[in-house]
Amino acid sequence: MRYLARRFAFYVVTAWAALTLNFLIPRLMPGDPVQALLSRFRGRLDPRATEALTAMFGLNDESMWSQYRTYLVDLTKGDFGLSFTFFPTPVSTVILDSLLWTIVLVGVSTVVSFAVGTLLGIVAGWRRGTRWDHLLPITTFFSSIPYFWFGLIVLFVLSGELRLFPLAGGYSSWLSVDFSWPFLSSAFKHAVLPGLTIVVASVAGWLIPMRNMMVTTMSDDYVVLAEAKGLSPRRVMLNYAARNAILPSVATFTMSLGFVVGGAVLTEIVFSYPGIGNTLYQAVINEDFPLMQGIFLIITFVVLLANFLADLVYVWLDPRTRVEA
Amino acid sequence: MAVQAVAGATPEPAARPEAVAARRSWFAGLRSAKTITGLAILGVFVVAGAFGPMVWRTDPSALSDDVLQPPSGAHWFGTTQTGQDIFAQVLVGTRVSLLVGVTAAVMATVLSLIVGLTAGYVGGLTDELLSALANVFLVIPALPLVVVLAGYLPTRGSLTVAVVISLTGWSWGARILRAQTLSIRRRDFIEAARATGERPARILLFEILPNEMAIVASSFLFTIVFAILTQAGLAFLGLSDVTTWSWGGILYWAQNNQALQSGAWWWFVPPGLCIALIGTALAFVNFGIDEYVNPRLRVRGFHPRKSRRVRRTAPKQVVQDAGAAGDVLLEVTGLRVDYGDGPNAVHAVDGVDLVLRRGEVLGVAGESGSGKSTLAYAITRLLRPPGQVVAGEIRYWPTSAGPVDVLKMSDAELRAFRWAQLAIVFQSAMNSLNPVLRLREQLGDALIDHGPGMTPGQRQKRIAEVMTMVGLPTDRADAYPHELSGGMRQRALIAMALVLEPDILVLDEPTTALDVVVQRQILTKIMNLREQLGFAVVFITHDLSLLIEVADRIAVMYAGRIIETSTAKQLYEAPRHPYSDGLLHSFPLLHGPRRVLTGIPGAPPDLRLRSAGCAFQPRCTQAMAACTTTIPLLSATNLPTEAPDHQVACLLYQDGEGR
Numbered sequence: 001m002r003y004l005a006r007r008f009a010f011y012v013v014t015a016w017a018a019l020t021l022n023f024l025i026p027r028l029m030p031g032d033p034v035q036a037l038l039s040r041f042r043g044r045l046d047p048r049a050t051e052a053l054t055a056m057f058g059l060n061d062e063s064m065w066s067q068y069r070t071y072l073v074d075l076t077k078g079d080f081g082l083s084f085t086f087f088p089t090p091v092s093t094v095i096l097d098s099l100l101w102t103i104v105l106v107g108v109s110t111v112v113s114f115a116v117g118t119l120l121g122i123v124a125g126w127r128r129g130t131r132w133d134h135l136l137p138i139t140t141f142f143s144s145i146p147y148f149w150f151g152l153i154v155l156f157v158l159s160g161e162l163r164l165f166p167l168a169g170g171y172s173s174w175l176s177v178d179f180s181w182p183f184l185s186s187a188f189k190h191a192v193l194p195g196l197t198i199v200v201a202s203v204a205g206w207l208i209p210m211r212n213m214m215v216t217t218m219s220d221d222y223v224v225l226a227e228a229k230g231l232s233p234r235r236v237m238l239n240y241a242a243r244n245a246i247l248p249s250v251a252t253f254t255m256s257l258g259f260v261v262g263g264a265v266l267t268e269i270v271f272s273y274p275g276i277g278n279t280l281y282q283a284v285i286n287e288d289f290p291l292m293q294g295i296f297l298i299i300t301f302v303v304l305l306a307n308f309l310a311d312l313v314y315v316w317l318d319p320r321t322r323v324e325a
Numbered sequence: 326m327a328v329q330a331v332a333g334a335t336p337e338p339a340a341r342p343e344a345v346a347a348r349r350s351w352f353a354g355l356r357s358a359k360t361i362t363g364l365a366i367l368g369v370f371v372v373a374g375a376f377g378p379m380v381w382r383t384d385p386s387a388l389s390d391d392v393l394q395p396p397s398g399a400h401w402f403g404t405t406q407t408g409q410d411i412f413a414q415v416l417v418g419t420r421v422s423l424l425v426g427v428t429a430a431v432m433a434t435v436l437s438l439i440v441g442l443t444a445g446y447v448g449g450l451t452d453e454l455l456s457a458l459a460n461v462f463l464v465i466p467a468l469p470l471v472v473v474l475a476g477y478l479p480t481r482g483s484l485t486v487a488v489v490i491s492l493t494g495w496s497w498g499a500r501i502l503r504a505q506t507l508s509i510r511r512r513d514f515i516e517a518a519r520a521t522g523e524r525p526a527r528i529l530l531f532e533i534l535p536n537e538m539a540i541v542a543s544s545f546l547f548t549i550v551f552a553i554l555t556q557a558g559l560a561f562l563g564l565s566d567v568t569t570w571s572w573g574g575i576l577y578w579a580q581n582n583q584a585l586q587s588g589a590w591w592w593f594v595p596p597g598l599c600i601a602l603i604g605t606a607l608a609f610v611n612f613g614i615d616e617y618v619n620p621r622l623r624v625r626g627f628h629p630r631k632s633r634r635v636r637r638t639a640p641k642q643v644v645q646d647a648g649a650a651g652d653v654l655l656e657v658t659g660l661r662v663d664y665g666d667g668p669n670a671v672h673a674v675d676g677v678d679l680v681l682r683r684g685e686v687l688g689v690a691g692e693s694g695s696g697k698s699t700l701a702y703a704i705t706r707l708l709r710p711p712g713q714v715v716a717g718e719i720r721y722w723p724t725s726a727g728p729v730d731v732l733k734m735s736d737a738e739l740r741a742f743r744w745a746q747l748a749i750v751f752q753s754a755m756n757s758l759n760p761v762l763r764l765r766e767q768l769g770d771a772l773i774d775h776g777p778g779m780t781p782g783q784r785q786k787r788i789a790e791v792m793t794m795v796g797l798p799t800d801r802a803d804a805y806p807h808e809l810s811g812g813m814r815q816r817a818l819i820a821m822a823l824v825l826e827p828d829i830l831v832l833d834e835p836t837t838a839l840d841v842v843v844q845r846q847i848l849t850k851i852m853n854l855r856e857q858l859g860f861a862v863v864f865i866t867h868d869l870s871l872l873i874e875v876a877d878r879i880a881v882m883y884a885g886r887i888i889e890t891s892t893a894k895q896l897y898e899a900p901r902h903p904y905s906d907g908l909l910h911s912f913p914l915l916h917g918p919r920r921v922l923t924g925i926p927g928a929p930p931d932l933r934l935r936s937a938g939c940a941f942q943p944r945c946t947q948a949m950a951a952c953t954t955t956i957p958l959l960s961a962t963n964l965p966t967e968a969p970d971h972q973v974a975c976l977l978y979q980d981g982e983g984r
């Protein structure tokens with residue numbers, strides 16, 4: 001499991017890099033943004049918030065190094081500071097309230113999009129030169145559409161005009177959040193359109209590379225040999241070509257996921273979904289910097305975790321990574 | 326230089342005719358419908374962004390009384406809630422968005438070039454650190470990072486936004502450029518440049534960079550799309566200066582004024598469509614680049630279920646030739662294989678006749694590019710476009726019934742015929758085994774798909790049987806290919822080929838990758854198995870002297886034709902064709918006295934240039950005047966003592982032309 005150990009170490013380093021970046025950004029920005037921020041907020045904020053802000057951005061004359069230490073220690077306690085918008089709620093609480101919504105919505109949409117895109121990519125690669133080739137330009141177009149623009153149009157047409165789906169939110173506001181049937185079905189109904197938006201906009205990101213890998217793999221000797229063996233086309237397509245062609249897709253999951261997350265953030269805003277993207281929007285319009293930074297960190301951590309899961313899948317799919325060195 | 330990059334990126338040896346045909350059409354990729362559409366759309370946007378605002382002189386910010394007007398002659402895209410002209414906004418937006426996109430992409434590409442080239446070229450610790458840096462940036466989700474960065478910015482003008490975007494968008498390019506640099510650095514011409522002490526900067530700029538242009542271009546275009554989309558997202562969030570008209574800025578105002586809800590679709594739709602169109606256009610251009618970098622993507626119109634068949638009206642059962650003896654197993658007549666169509670087609674196999682009898686070893690010898698491997702692919706019907714059989718018959722005689730033309734079999738018939746009657750062992754054992762399946766599965770799946778109701782137990786028994794037969798320990802059945810040595814892999818392939826007890830075994834250079842001792846062992850094994858099981862072998866190799874030892878009969882190929890055929894013994898004792906003669910002297914015999922290696926001067930023929938005379942003439946030491954004008958045909962020689970089955974295609978042995 002050396003492979004996984006190496007990957008894990010890499011994620012730890014990345015997490016640390018993200019933490020440090022998060023620490024440095026407000027301190028290294030040109031024009032002393034923190035000072036400007038404080039003066040902008042003076043009078044608007046609770047004095048305790050100003051104090052918290054002062055501490056957070058290290059304006060209390062501590063050395064950079066001791067600020068950094070305090071910052072790391074606070075983070076290990078899950079202390080991301082206090083949110084301005086929802087003062088005096090801690091950032092961590094605000095994030096926790098919305099995190100699950102996002103994880104479920106984006107998680108499910110990503111899995112669906114990956115499955116659909118990969119399957120279509122397999123078939124499109126296998127049936128190259130047939131009508132399946134038309135999938136490429138169509139999905140390319142959809143993948144170039146900004147998520148939020150597509151979401152707004154879908155929202156306008158399907159919810160606004162046709163009234164098929166709810167207009168906003170994650171569930172009907174009169175319901176209490178629990179695992180009852182009315183709540184779950186309402187949550188599902190609210191999730192369909194944002195989920196659809198994410199799937200439609202991201203599916204090409206899996207489809208096109210998968211199709212190209214299929215085409216490349218199909219000229220590999222082992223696929224030609226499988227054909228020479230007179231195996232059923234299904235077996236050649238799935239066990240030989242697709243089984244190998246999918247590996248790069250899983251290996252580059254990282255990059256594709258980054259795009260999906262970015263798009264999903266904007267999608268949530270459009271649908272006023274109670275997830276973390278929408279919270280980020282609230283933070284942005286209220287200039288709630290502790291919340292913004294906390295969200296950045298949390299999204300990064302969740303993405304790292306998802307990547308590690310992808311690595312596990314990769315190890316499971318490719319025996320060559322299991323070599324004990 | 327650019328073409329070199331392609332050759333380097335492909336695993337196919339350059340000498341293969343299919344590679345030649347594919348290379349010739351590299352720019353066909355750039356001319357494909359998609360690429361042209363992409364370039365055209367791109368052109369329209371560039372022109373609109375550059376000159377549009379000068380021609381359409383309406384001030385995008387000017388207010389007017391035409392409030393929320395739908396598209397009309399005066400306002401092509403209608404107006405906003407304050408009567409601003411949306412078309413003017415979109416034109417300026419095109420300029421702004423493209424500028425942001427290109428600026429960010431230029432900066433990101435420069436960054437990724439610096440990091441990628443340095444990491445790949447310098448290697449060592451520098452490489453480790455830079456790669457880690459790139460990977461870290463790749464994993465951190467870009468949009469939230471950009472949002473945080475932009476949040477702190479004192480000014481949020483277009484240039485600042487472009488800088489921020491480039492800071493998050495360089496890592497992917499850096500990663501692939503590093504990989505590419507690493508692989509180019511190991512090539513001969515770079516090693517040579519380094520050895521002569523050329524300055525690293527020079528090598529990077531003039532030797533390595535030109536070879537990476539396709540990848541740089543591709544990642545550049547990709548980054549433009551990323552930047553335009555990110556900028557639109559930022560503007561939509563209100564995080565960039567929304568008083569400059571960018572596409573995202575227009576959307577910001579449209580959304581904040583409830584454009585869709587008030588029915589003003591013309592306000593909301595055009596900017597989004599522009600983004601989608603430019604993204605599609607750039608992706609289309611990238612498809613062209615992909616096809617340029619990866620030639621396998623270039624070939625069109627292929628999927629294995631509908632492999633091409635020679636269209637002919639003749640009945641499936643070929644009338645048995647009166648002269649055909651009962652022991653003929655496979656008979657190839659007049660086989661021609663072309664790569665490509667029309668006047669540019671390369672004749673890789675040009676009218677080949679062969680007979681394989683039951684239980685015999687037929688050797689086919691030739692250099693790479695002689696068409697011998699293409700012949701093997703044609704016989705097994707594994708040719709892929711642009712390769713296609715254009716003429717000929719391949720008749721297979723089953724023991725009981727009359728002959729069947731392999732080329733006319735339906736897909737189902739072909740599947741049933743394959744492996745059960747004819748199995749093949751490819752050159753490279755490593756590449757022929759599926760890397761992610763256990764040996765057991767790869768040995769057993771043919772049994773499942775061909776097997777008439779074998780129980781799992783019987784299958785396992787058969788797998789163990791064939792493994793023992795080829796000398797593989799049966800406990801290796803659960804190994805993956807990468808866990809086996811080269812020799813074991815080759816044995817596994819042979820075991821695989823024997824699993825259904827075929828009549829014919831085609832060996833395509835089966836041992837070239839192995840060292841001489843293992844090579845020897847495996848050949849002996851195959852020959853012993855042949856005696857035991859009685860299958861016939863078509864042995865394809867460049868090593869004529871090896872064939873002399875193991876084959877019953879030999880056909881020597883040159884430039885797509887058989888130029889000499891005879892029994893192994895006659896060929897060894899009296900090779901007639903100057904080429905066979907040369908070949909026999911270019912390889913040492915595995916056993917027996919070492920000969921002086923003379924080799925054959927000159928390069929293998931370029932199949933694209935069809936000569937009017939003997940294809941071997943440019944390299945032939947005995948060429949005569951007639952050799953440039955007359956194509957010699959394969960026929961019995963005019964030597965009175967020659968055996969009648971010794972045939973040669975050389976004018977030296979034909980009446981009227983001989984000396």
Ligand code: SF4
Pocket residue numbers: 902903904939940941942943945946947948949952957974975976977
């Ligand atoms: S035909 Fe002429 S050129 Fe060709 S091999 Fe014979 S002698 Fe040489």
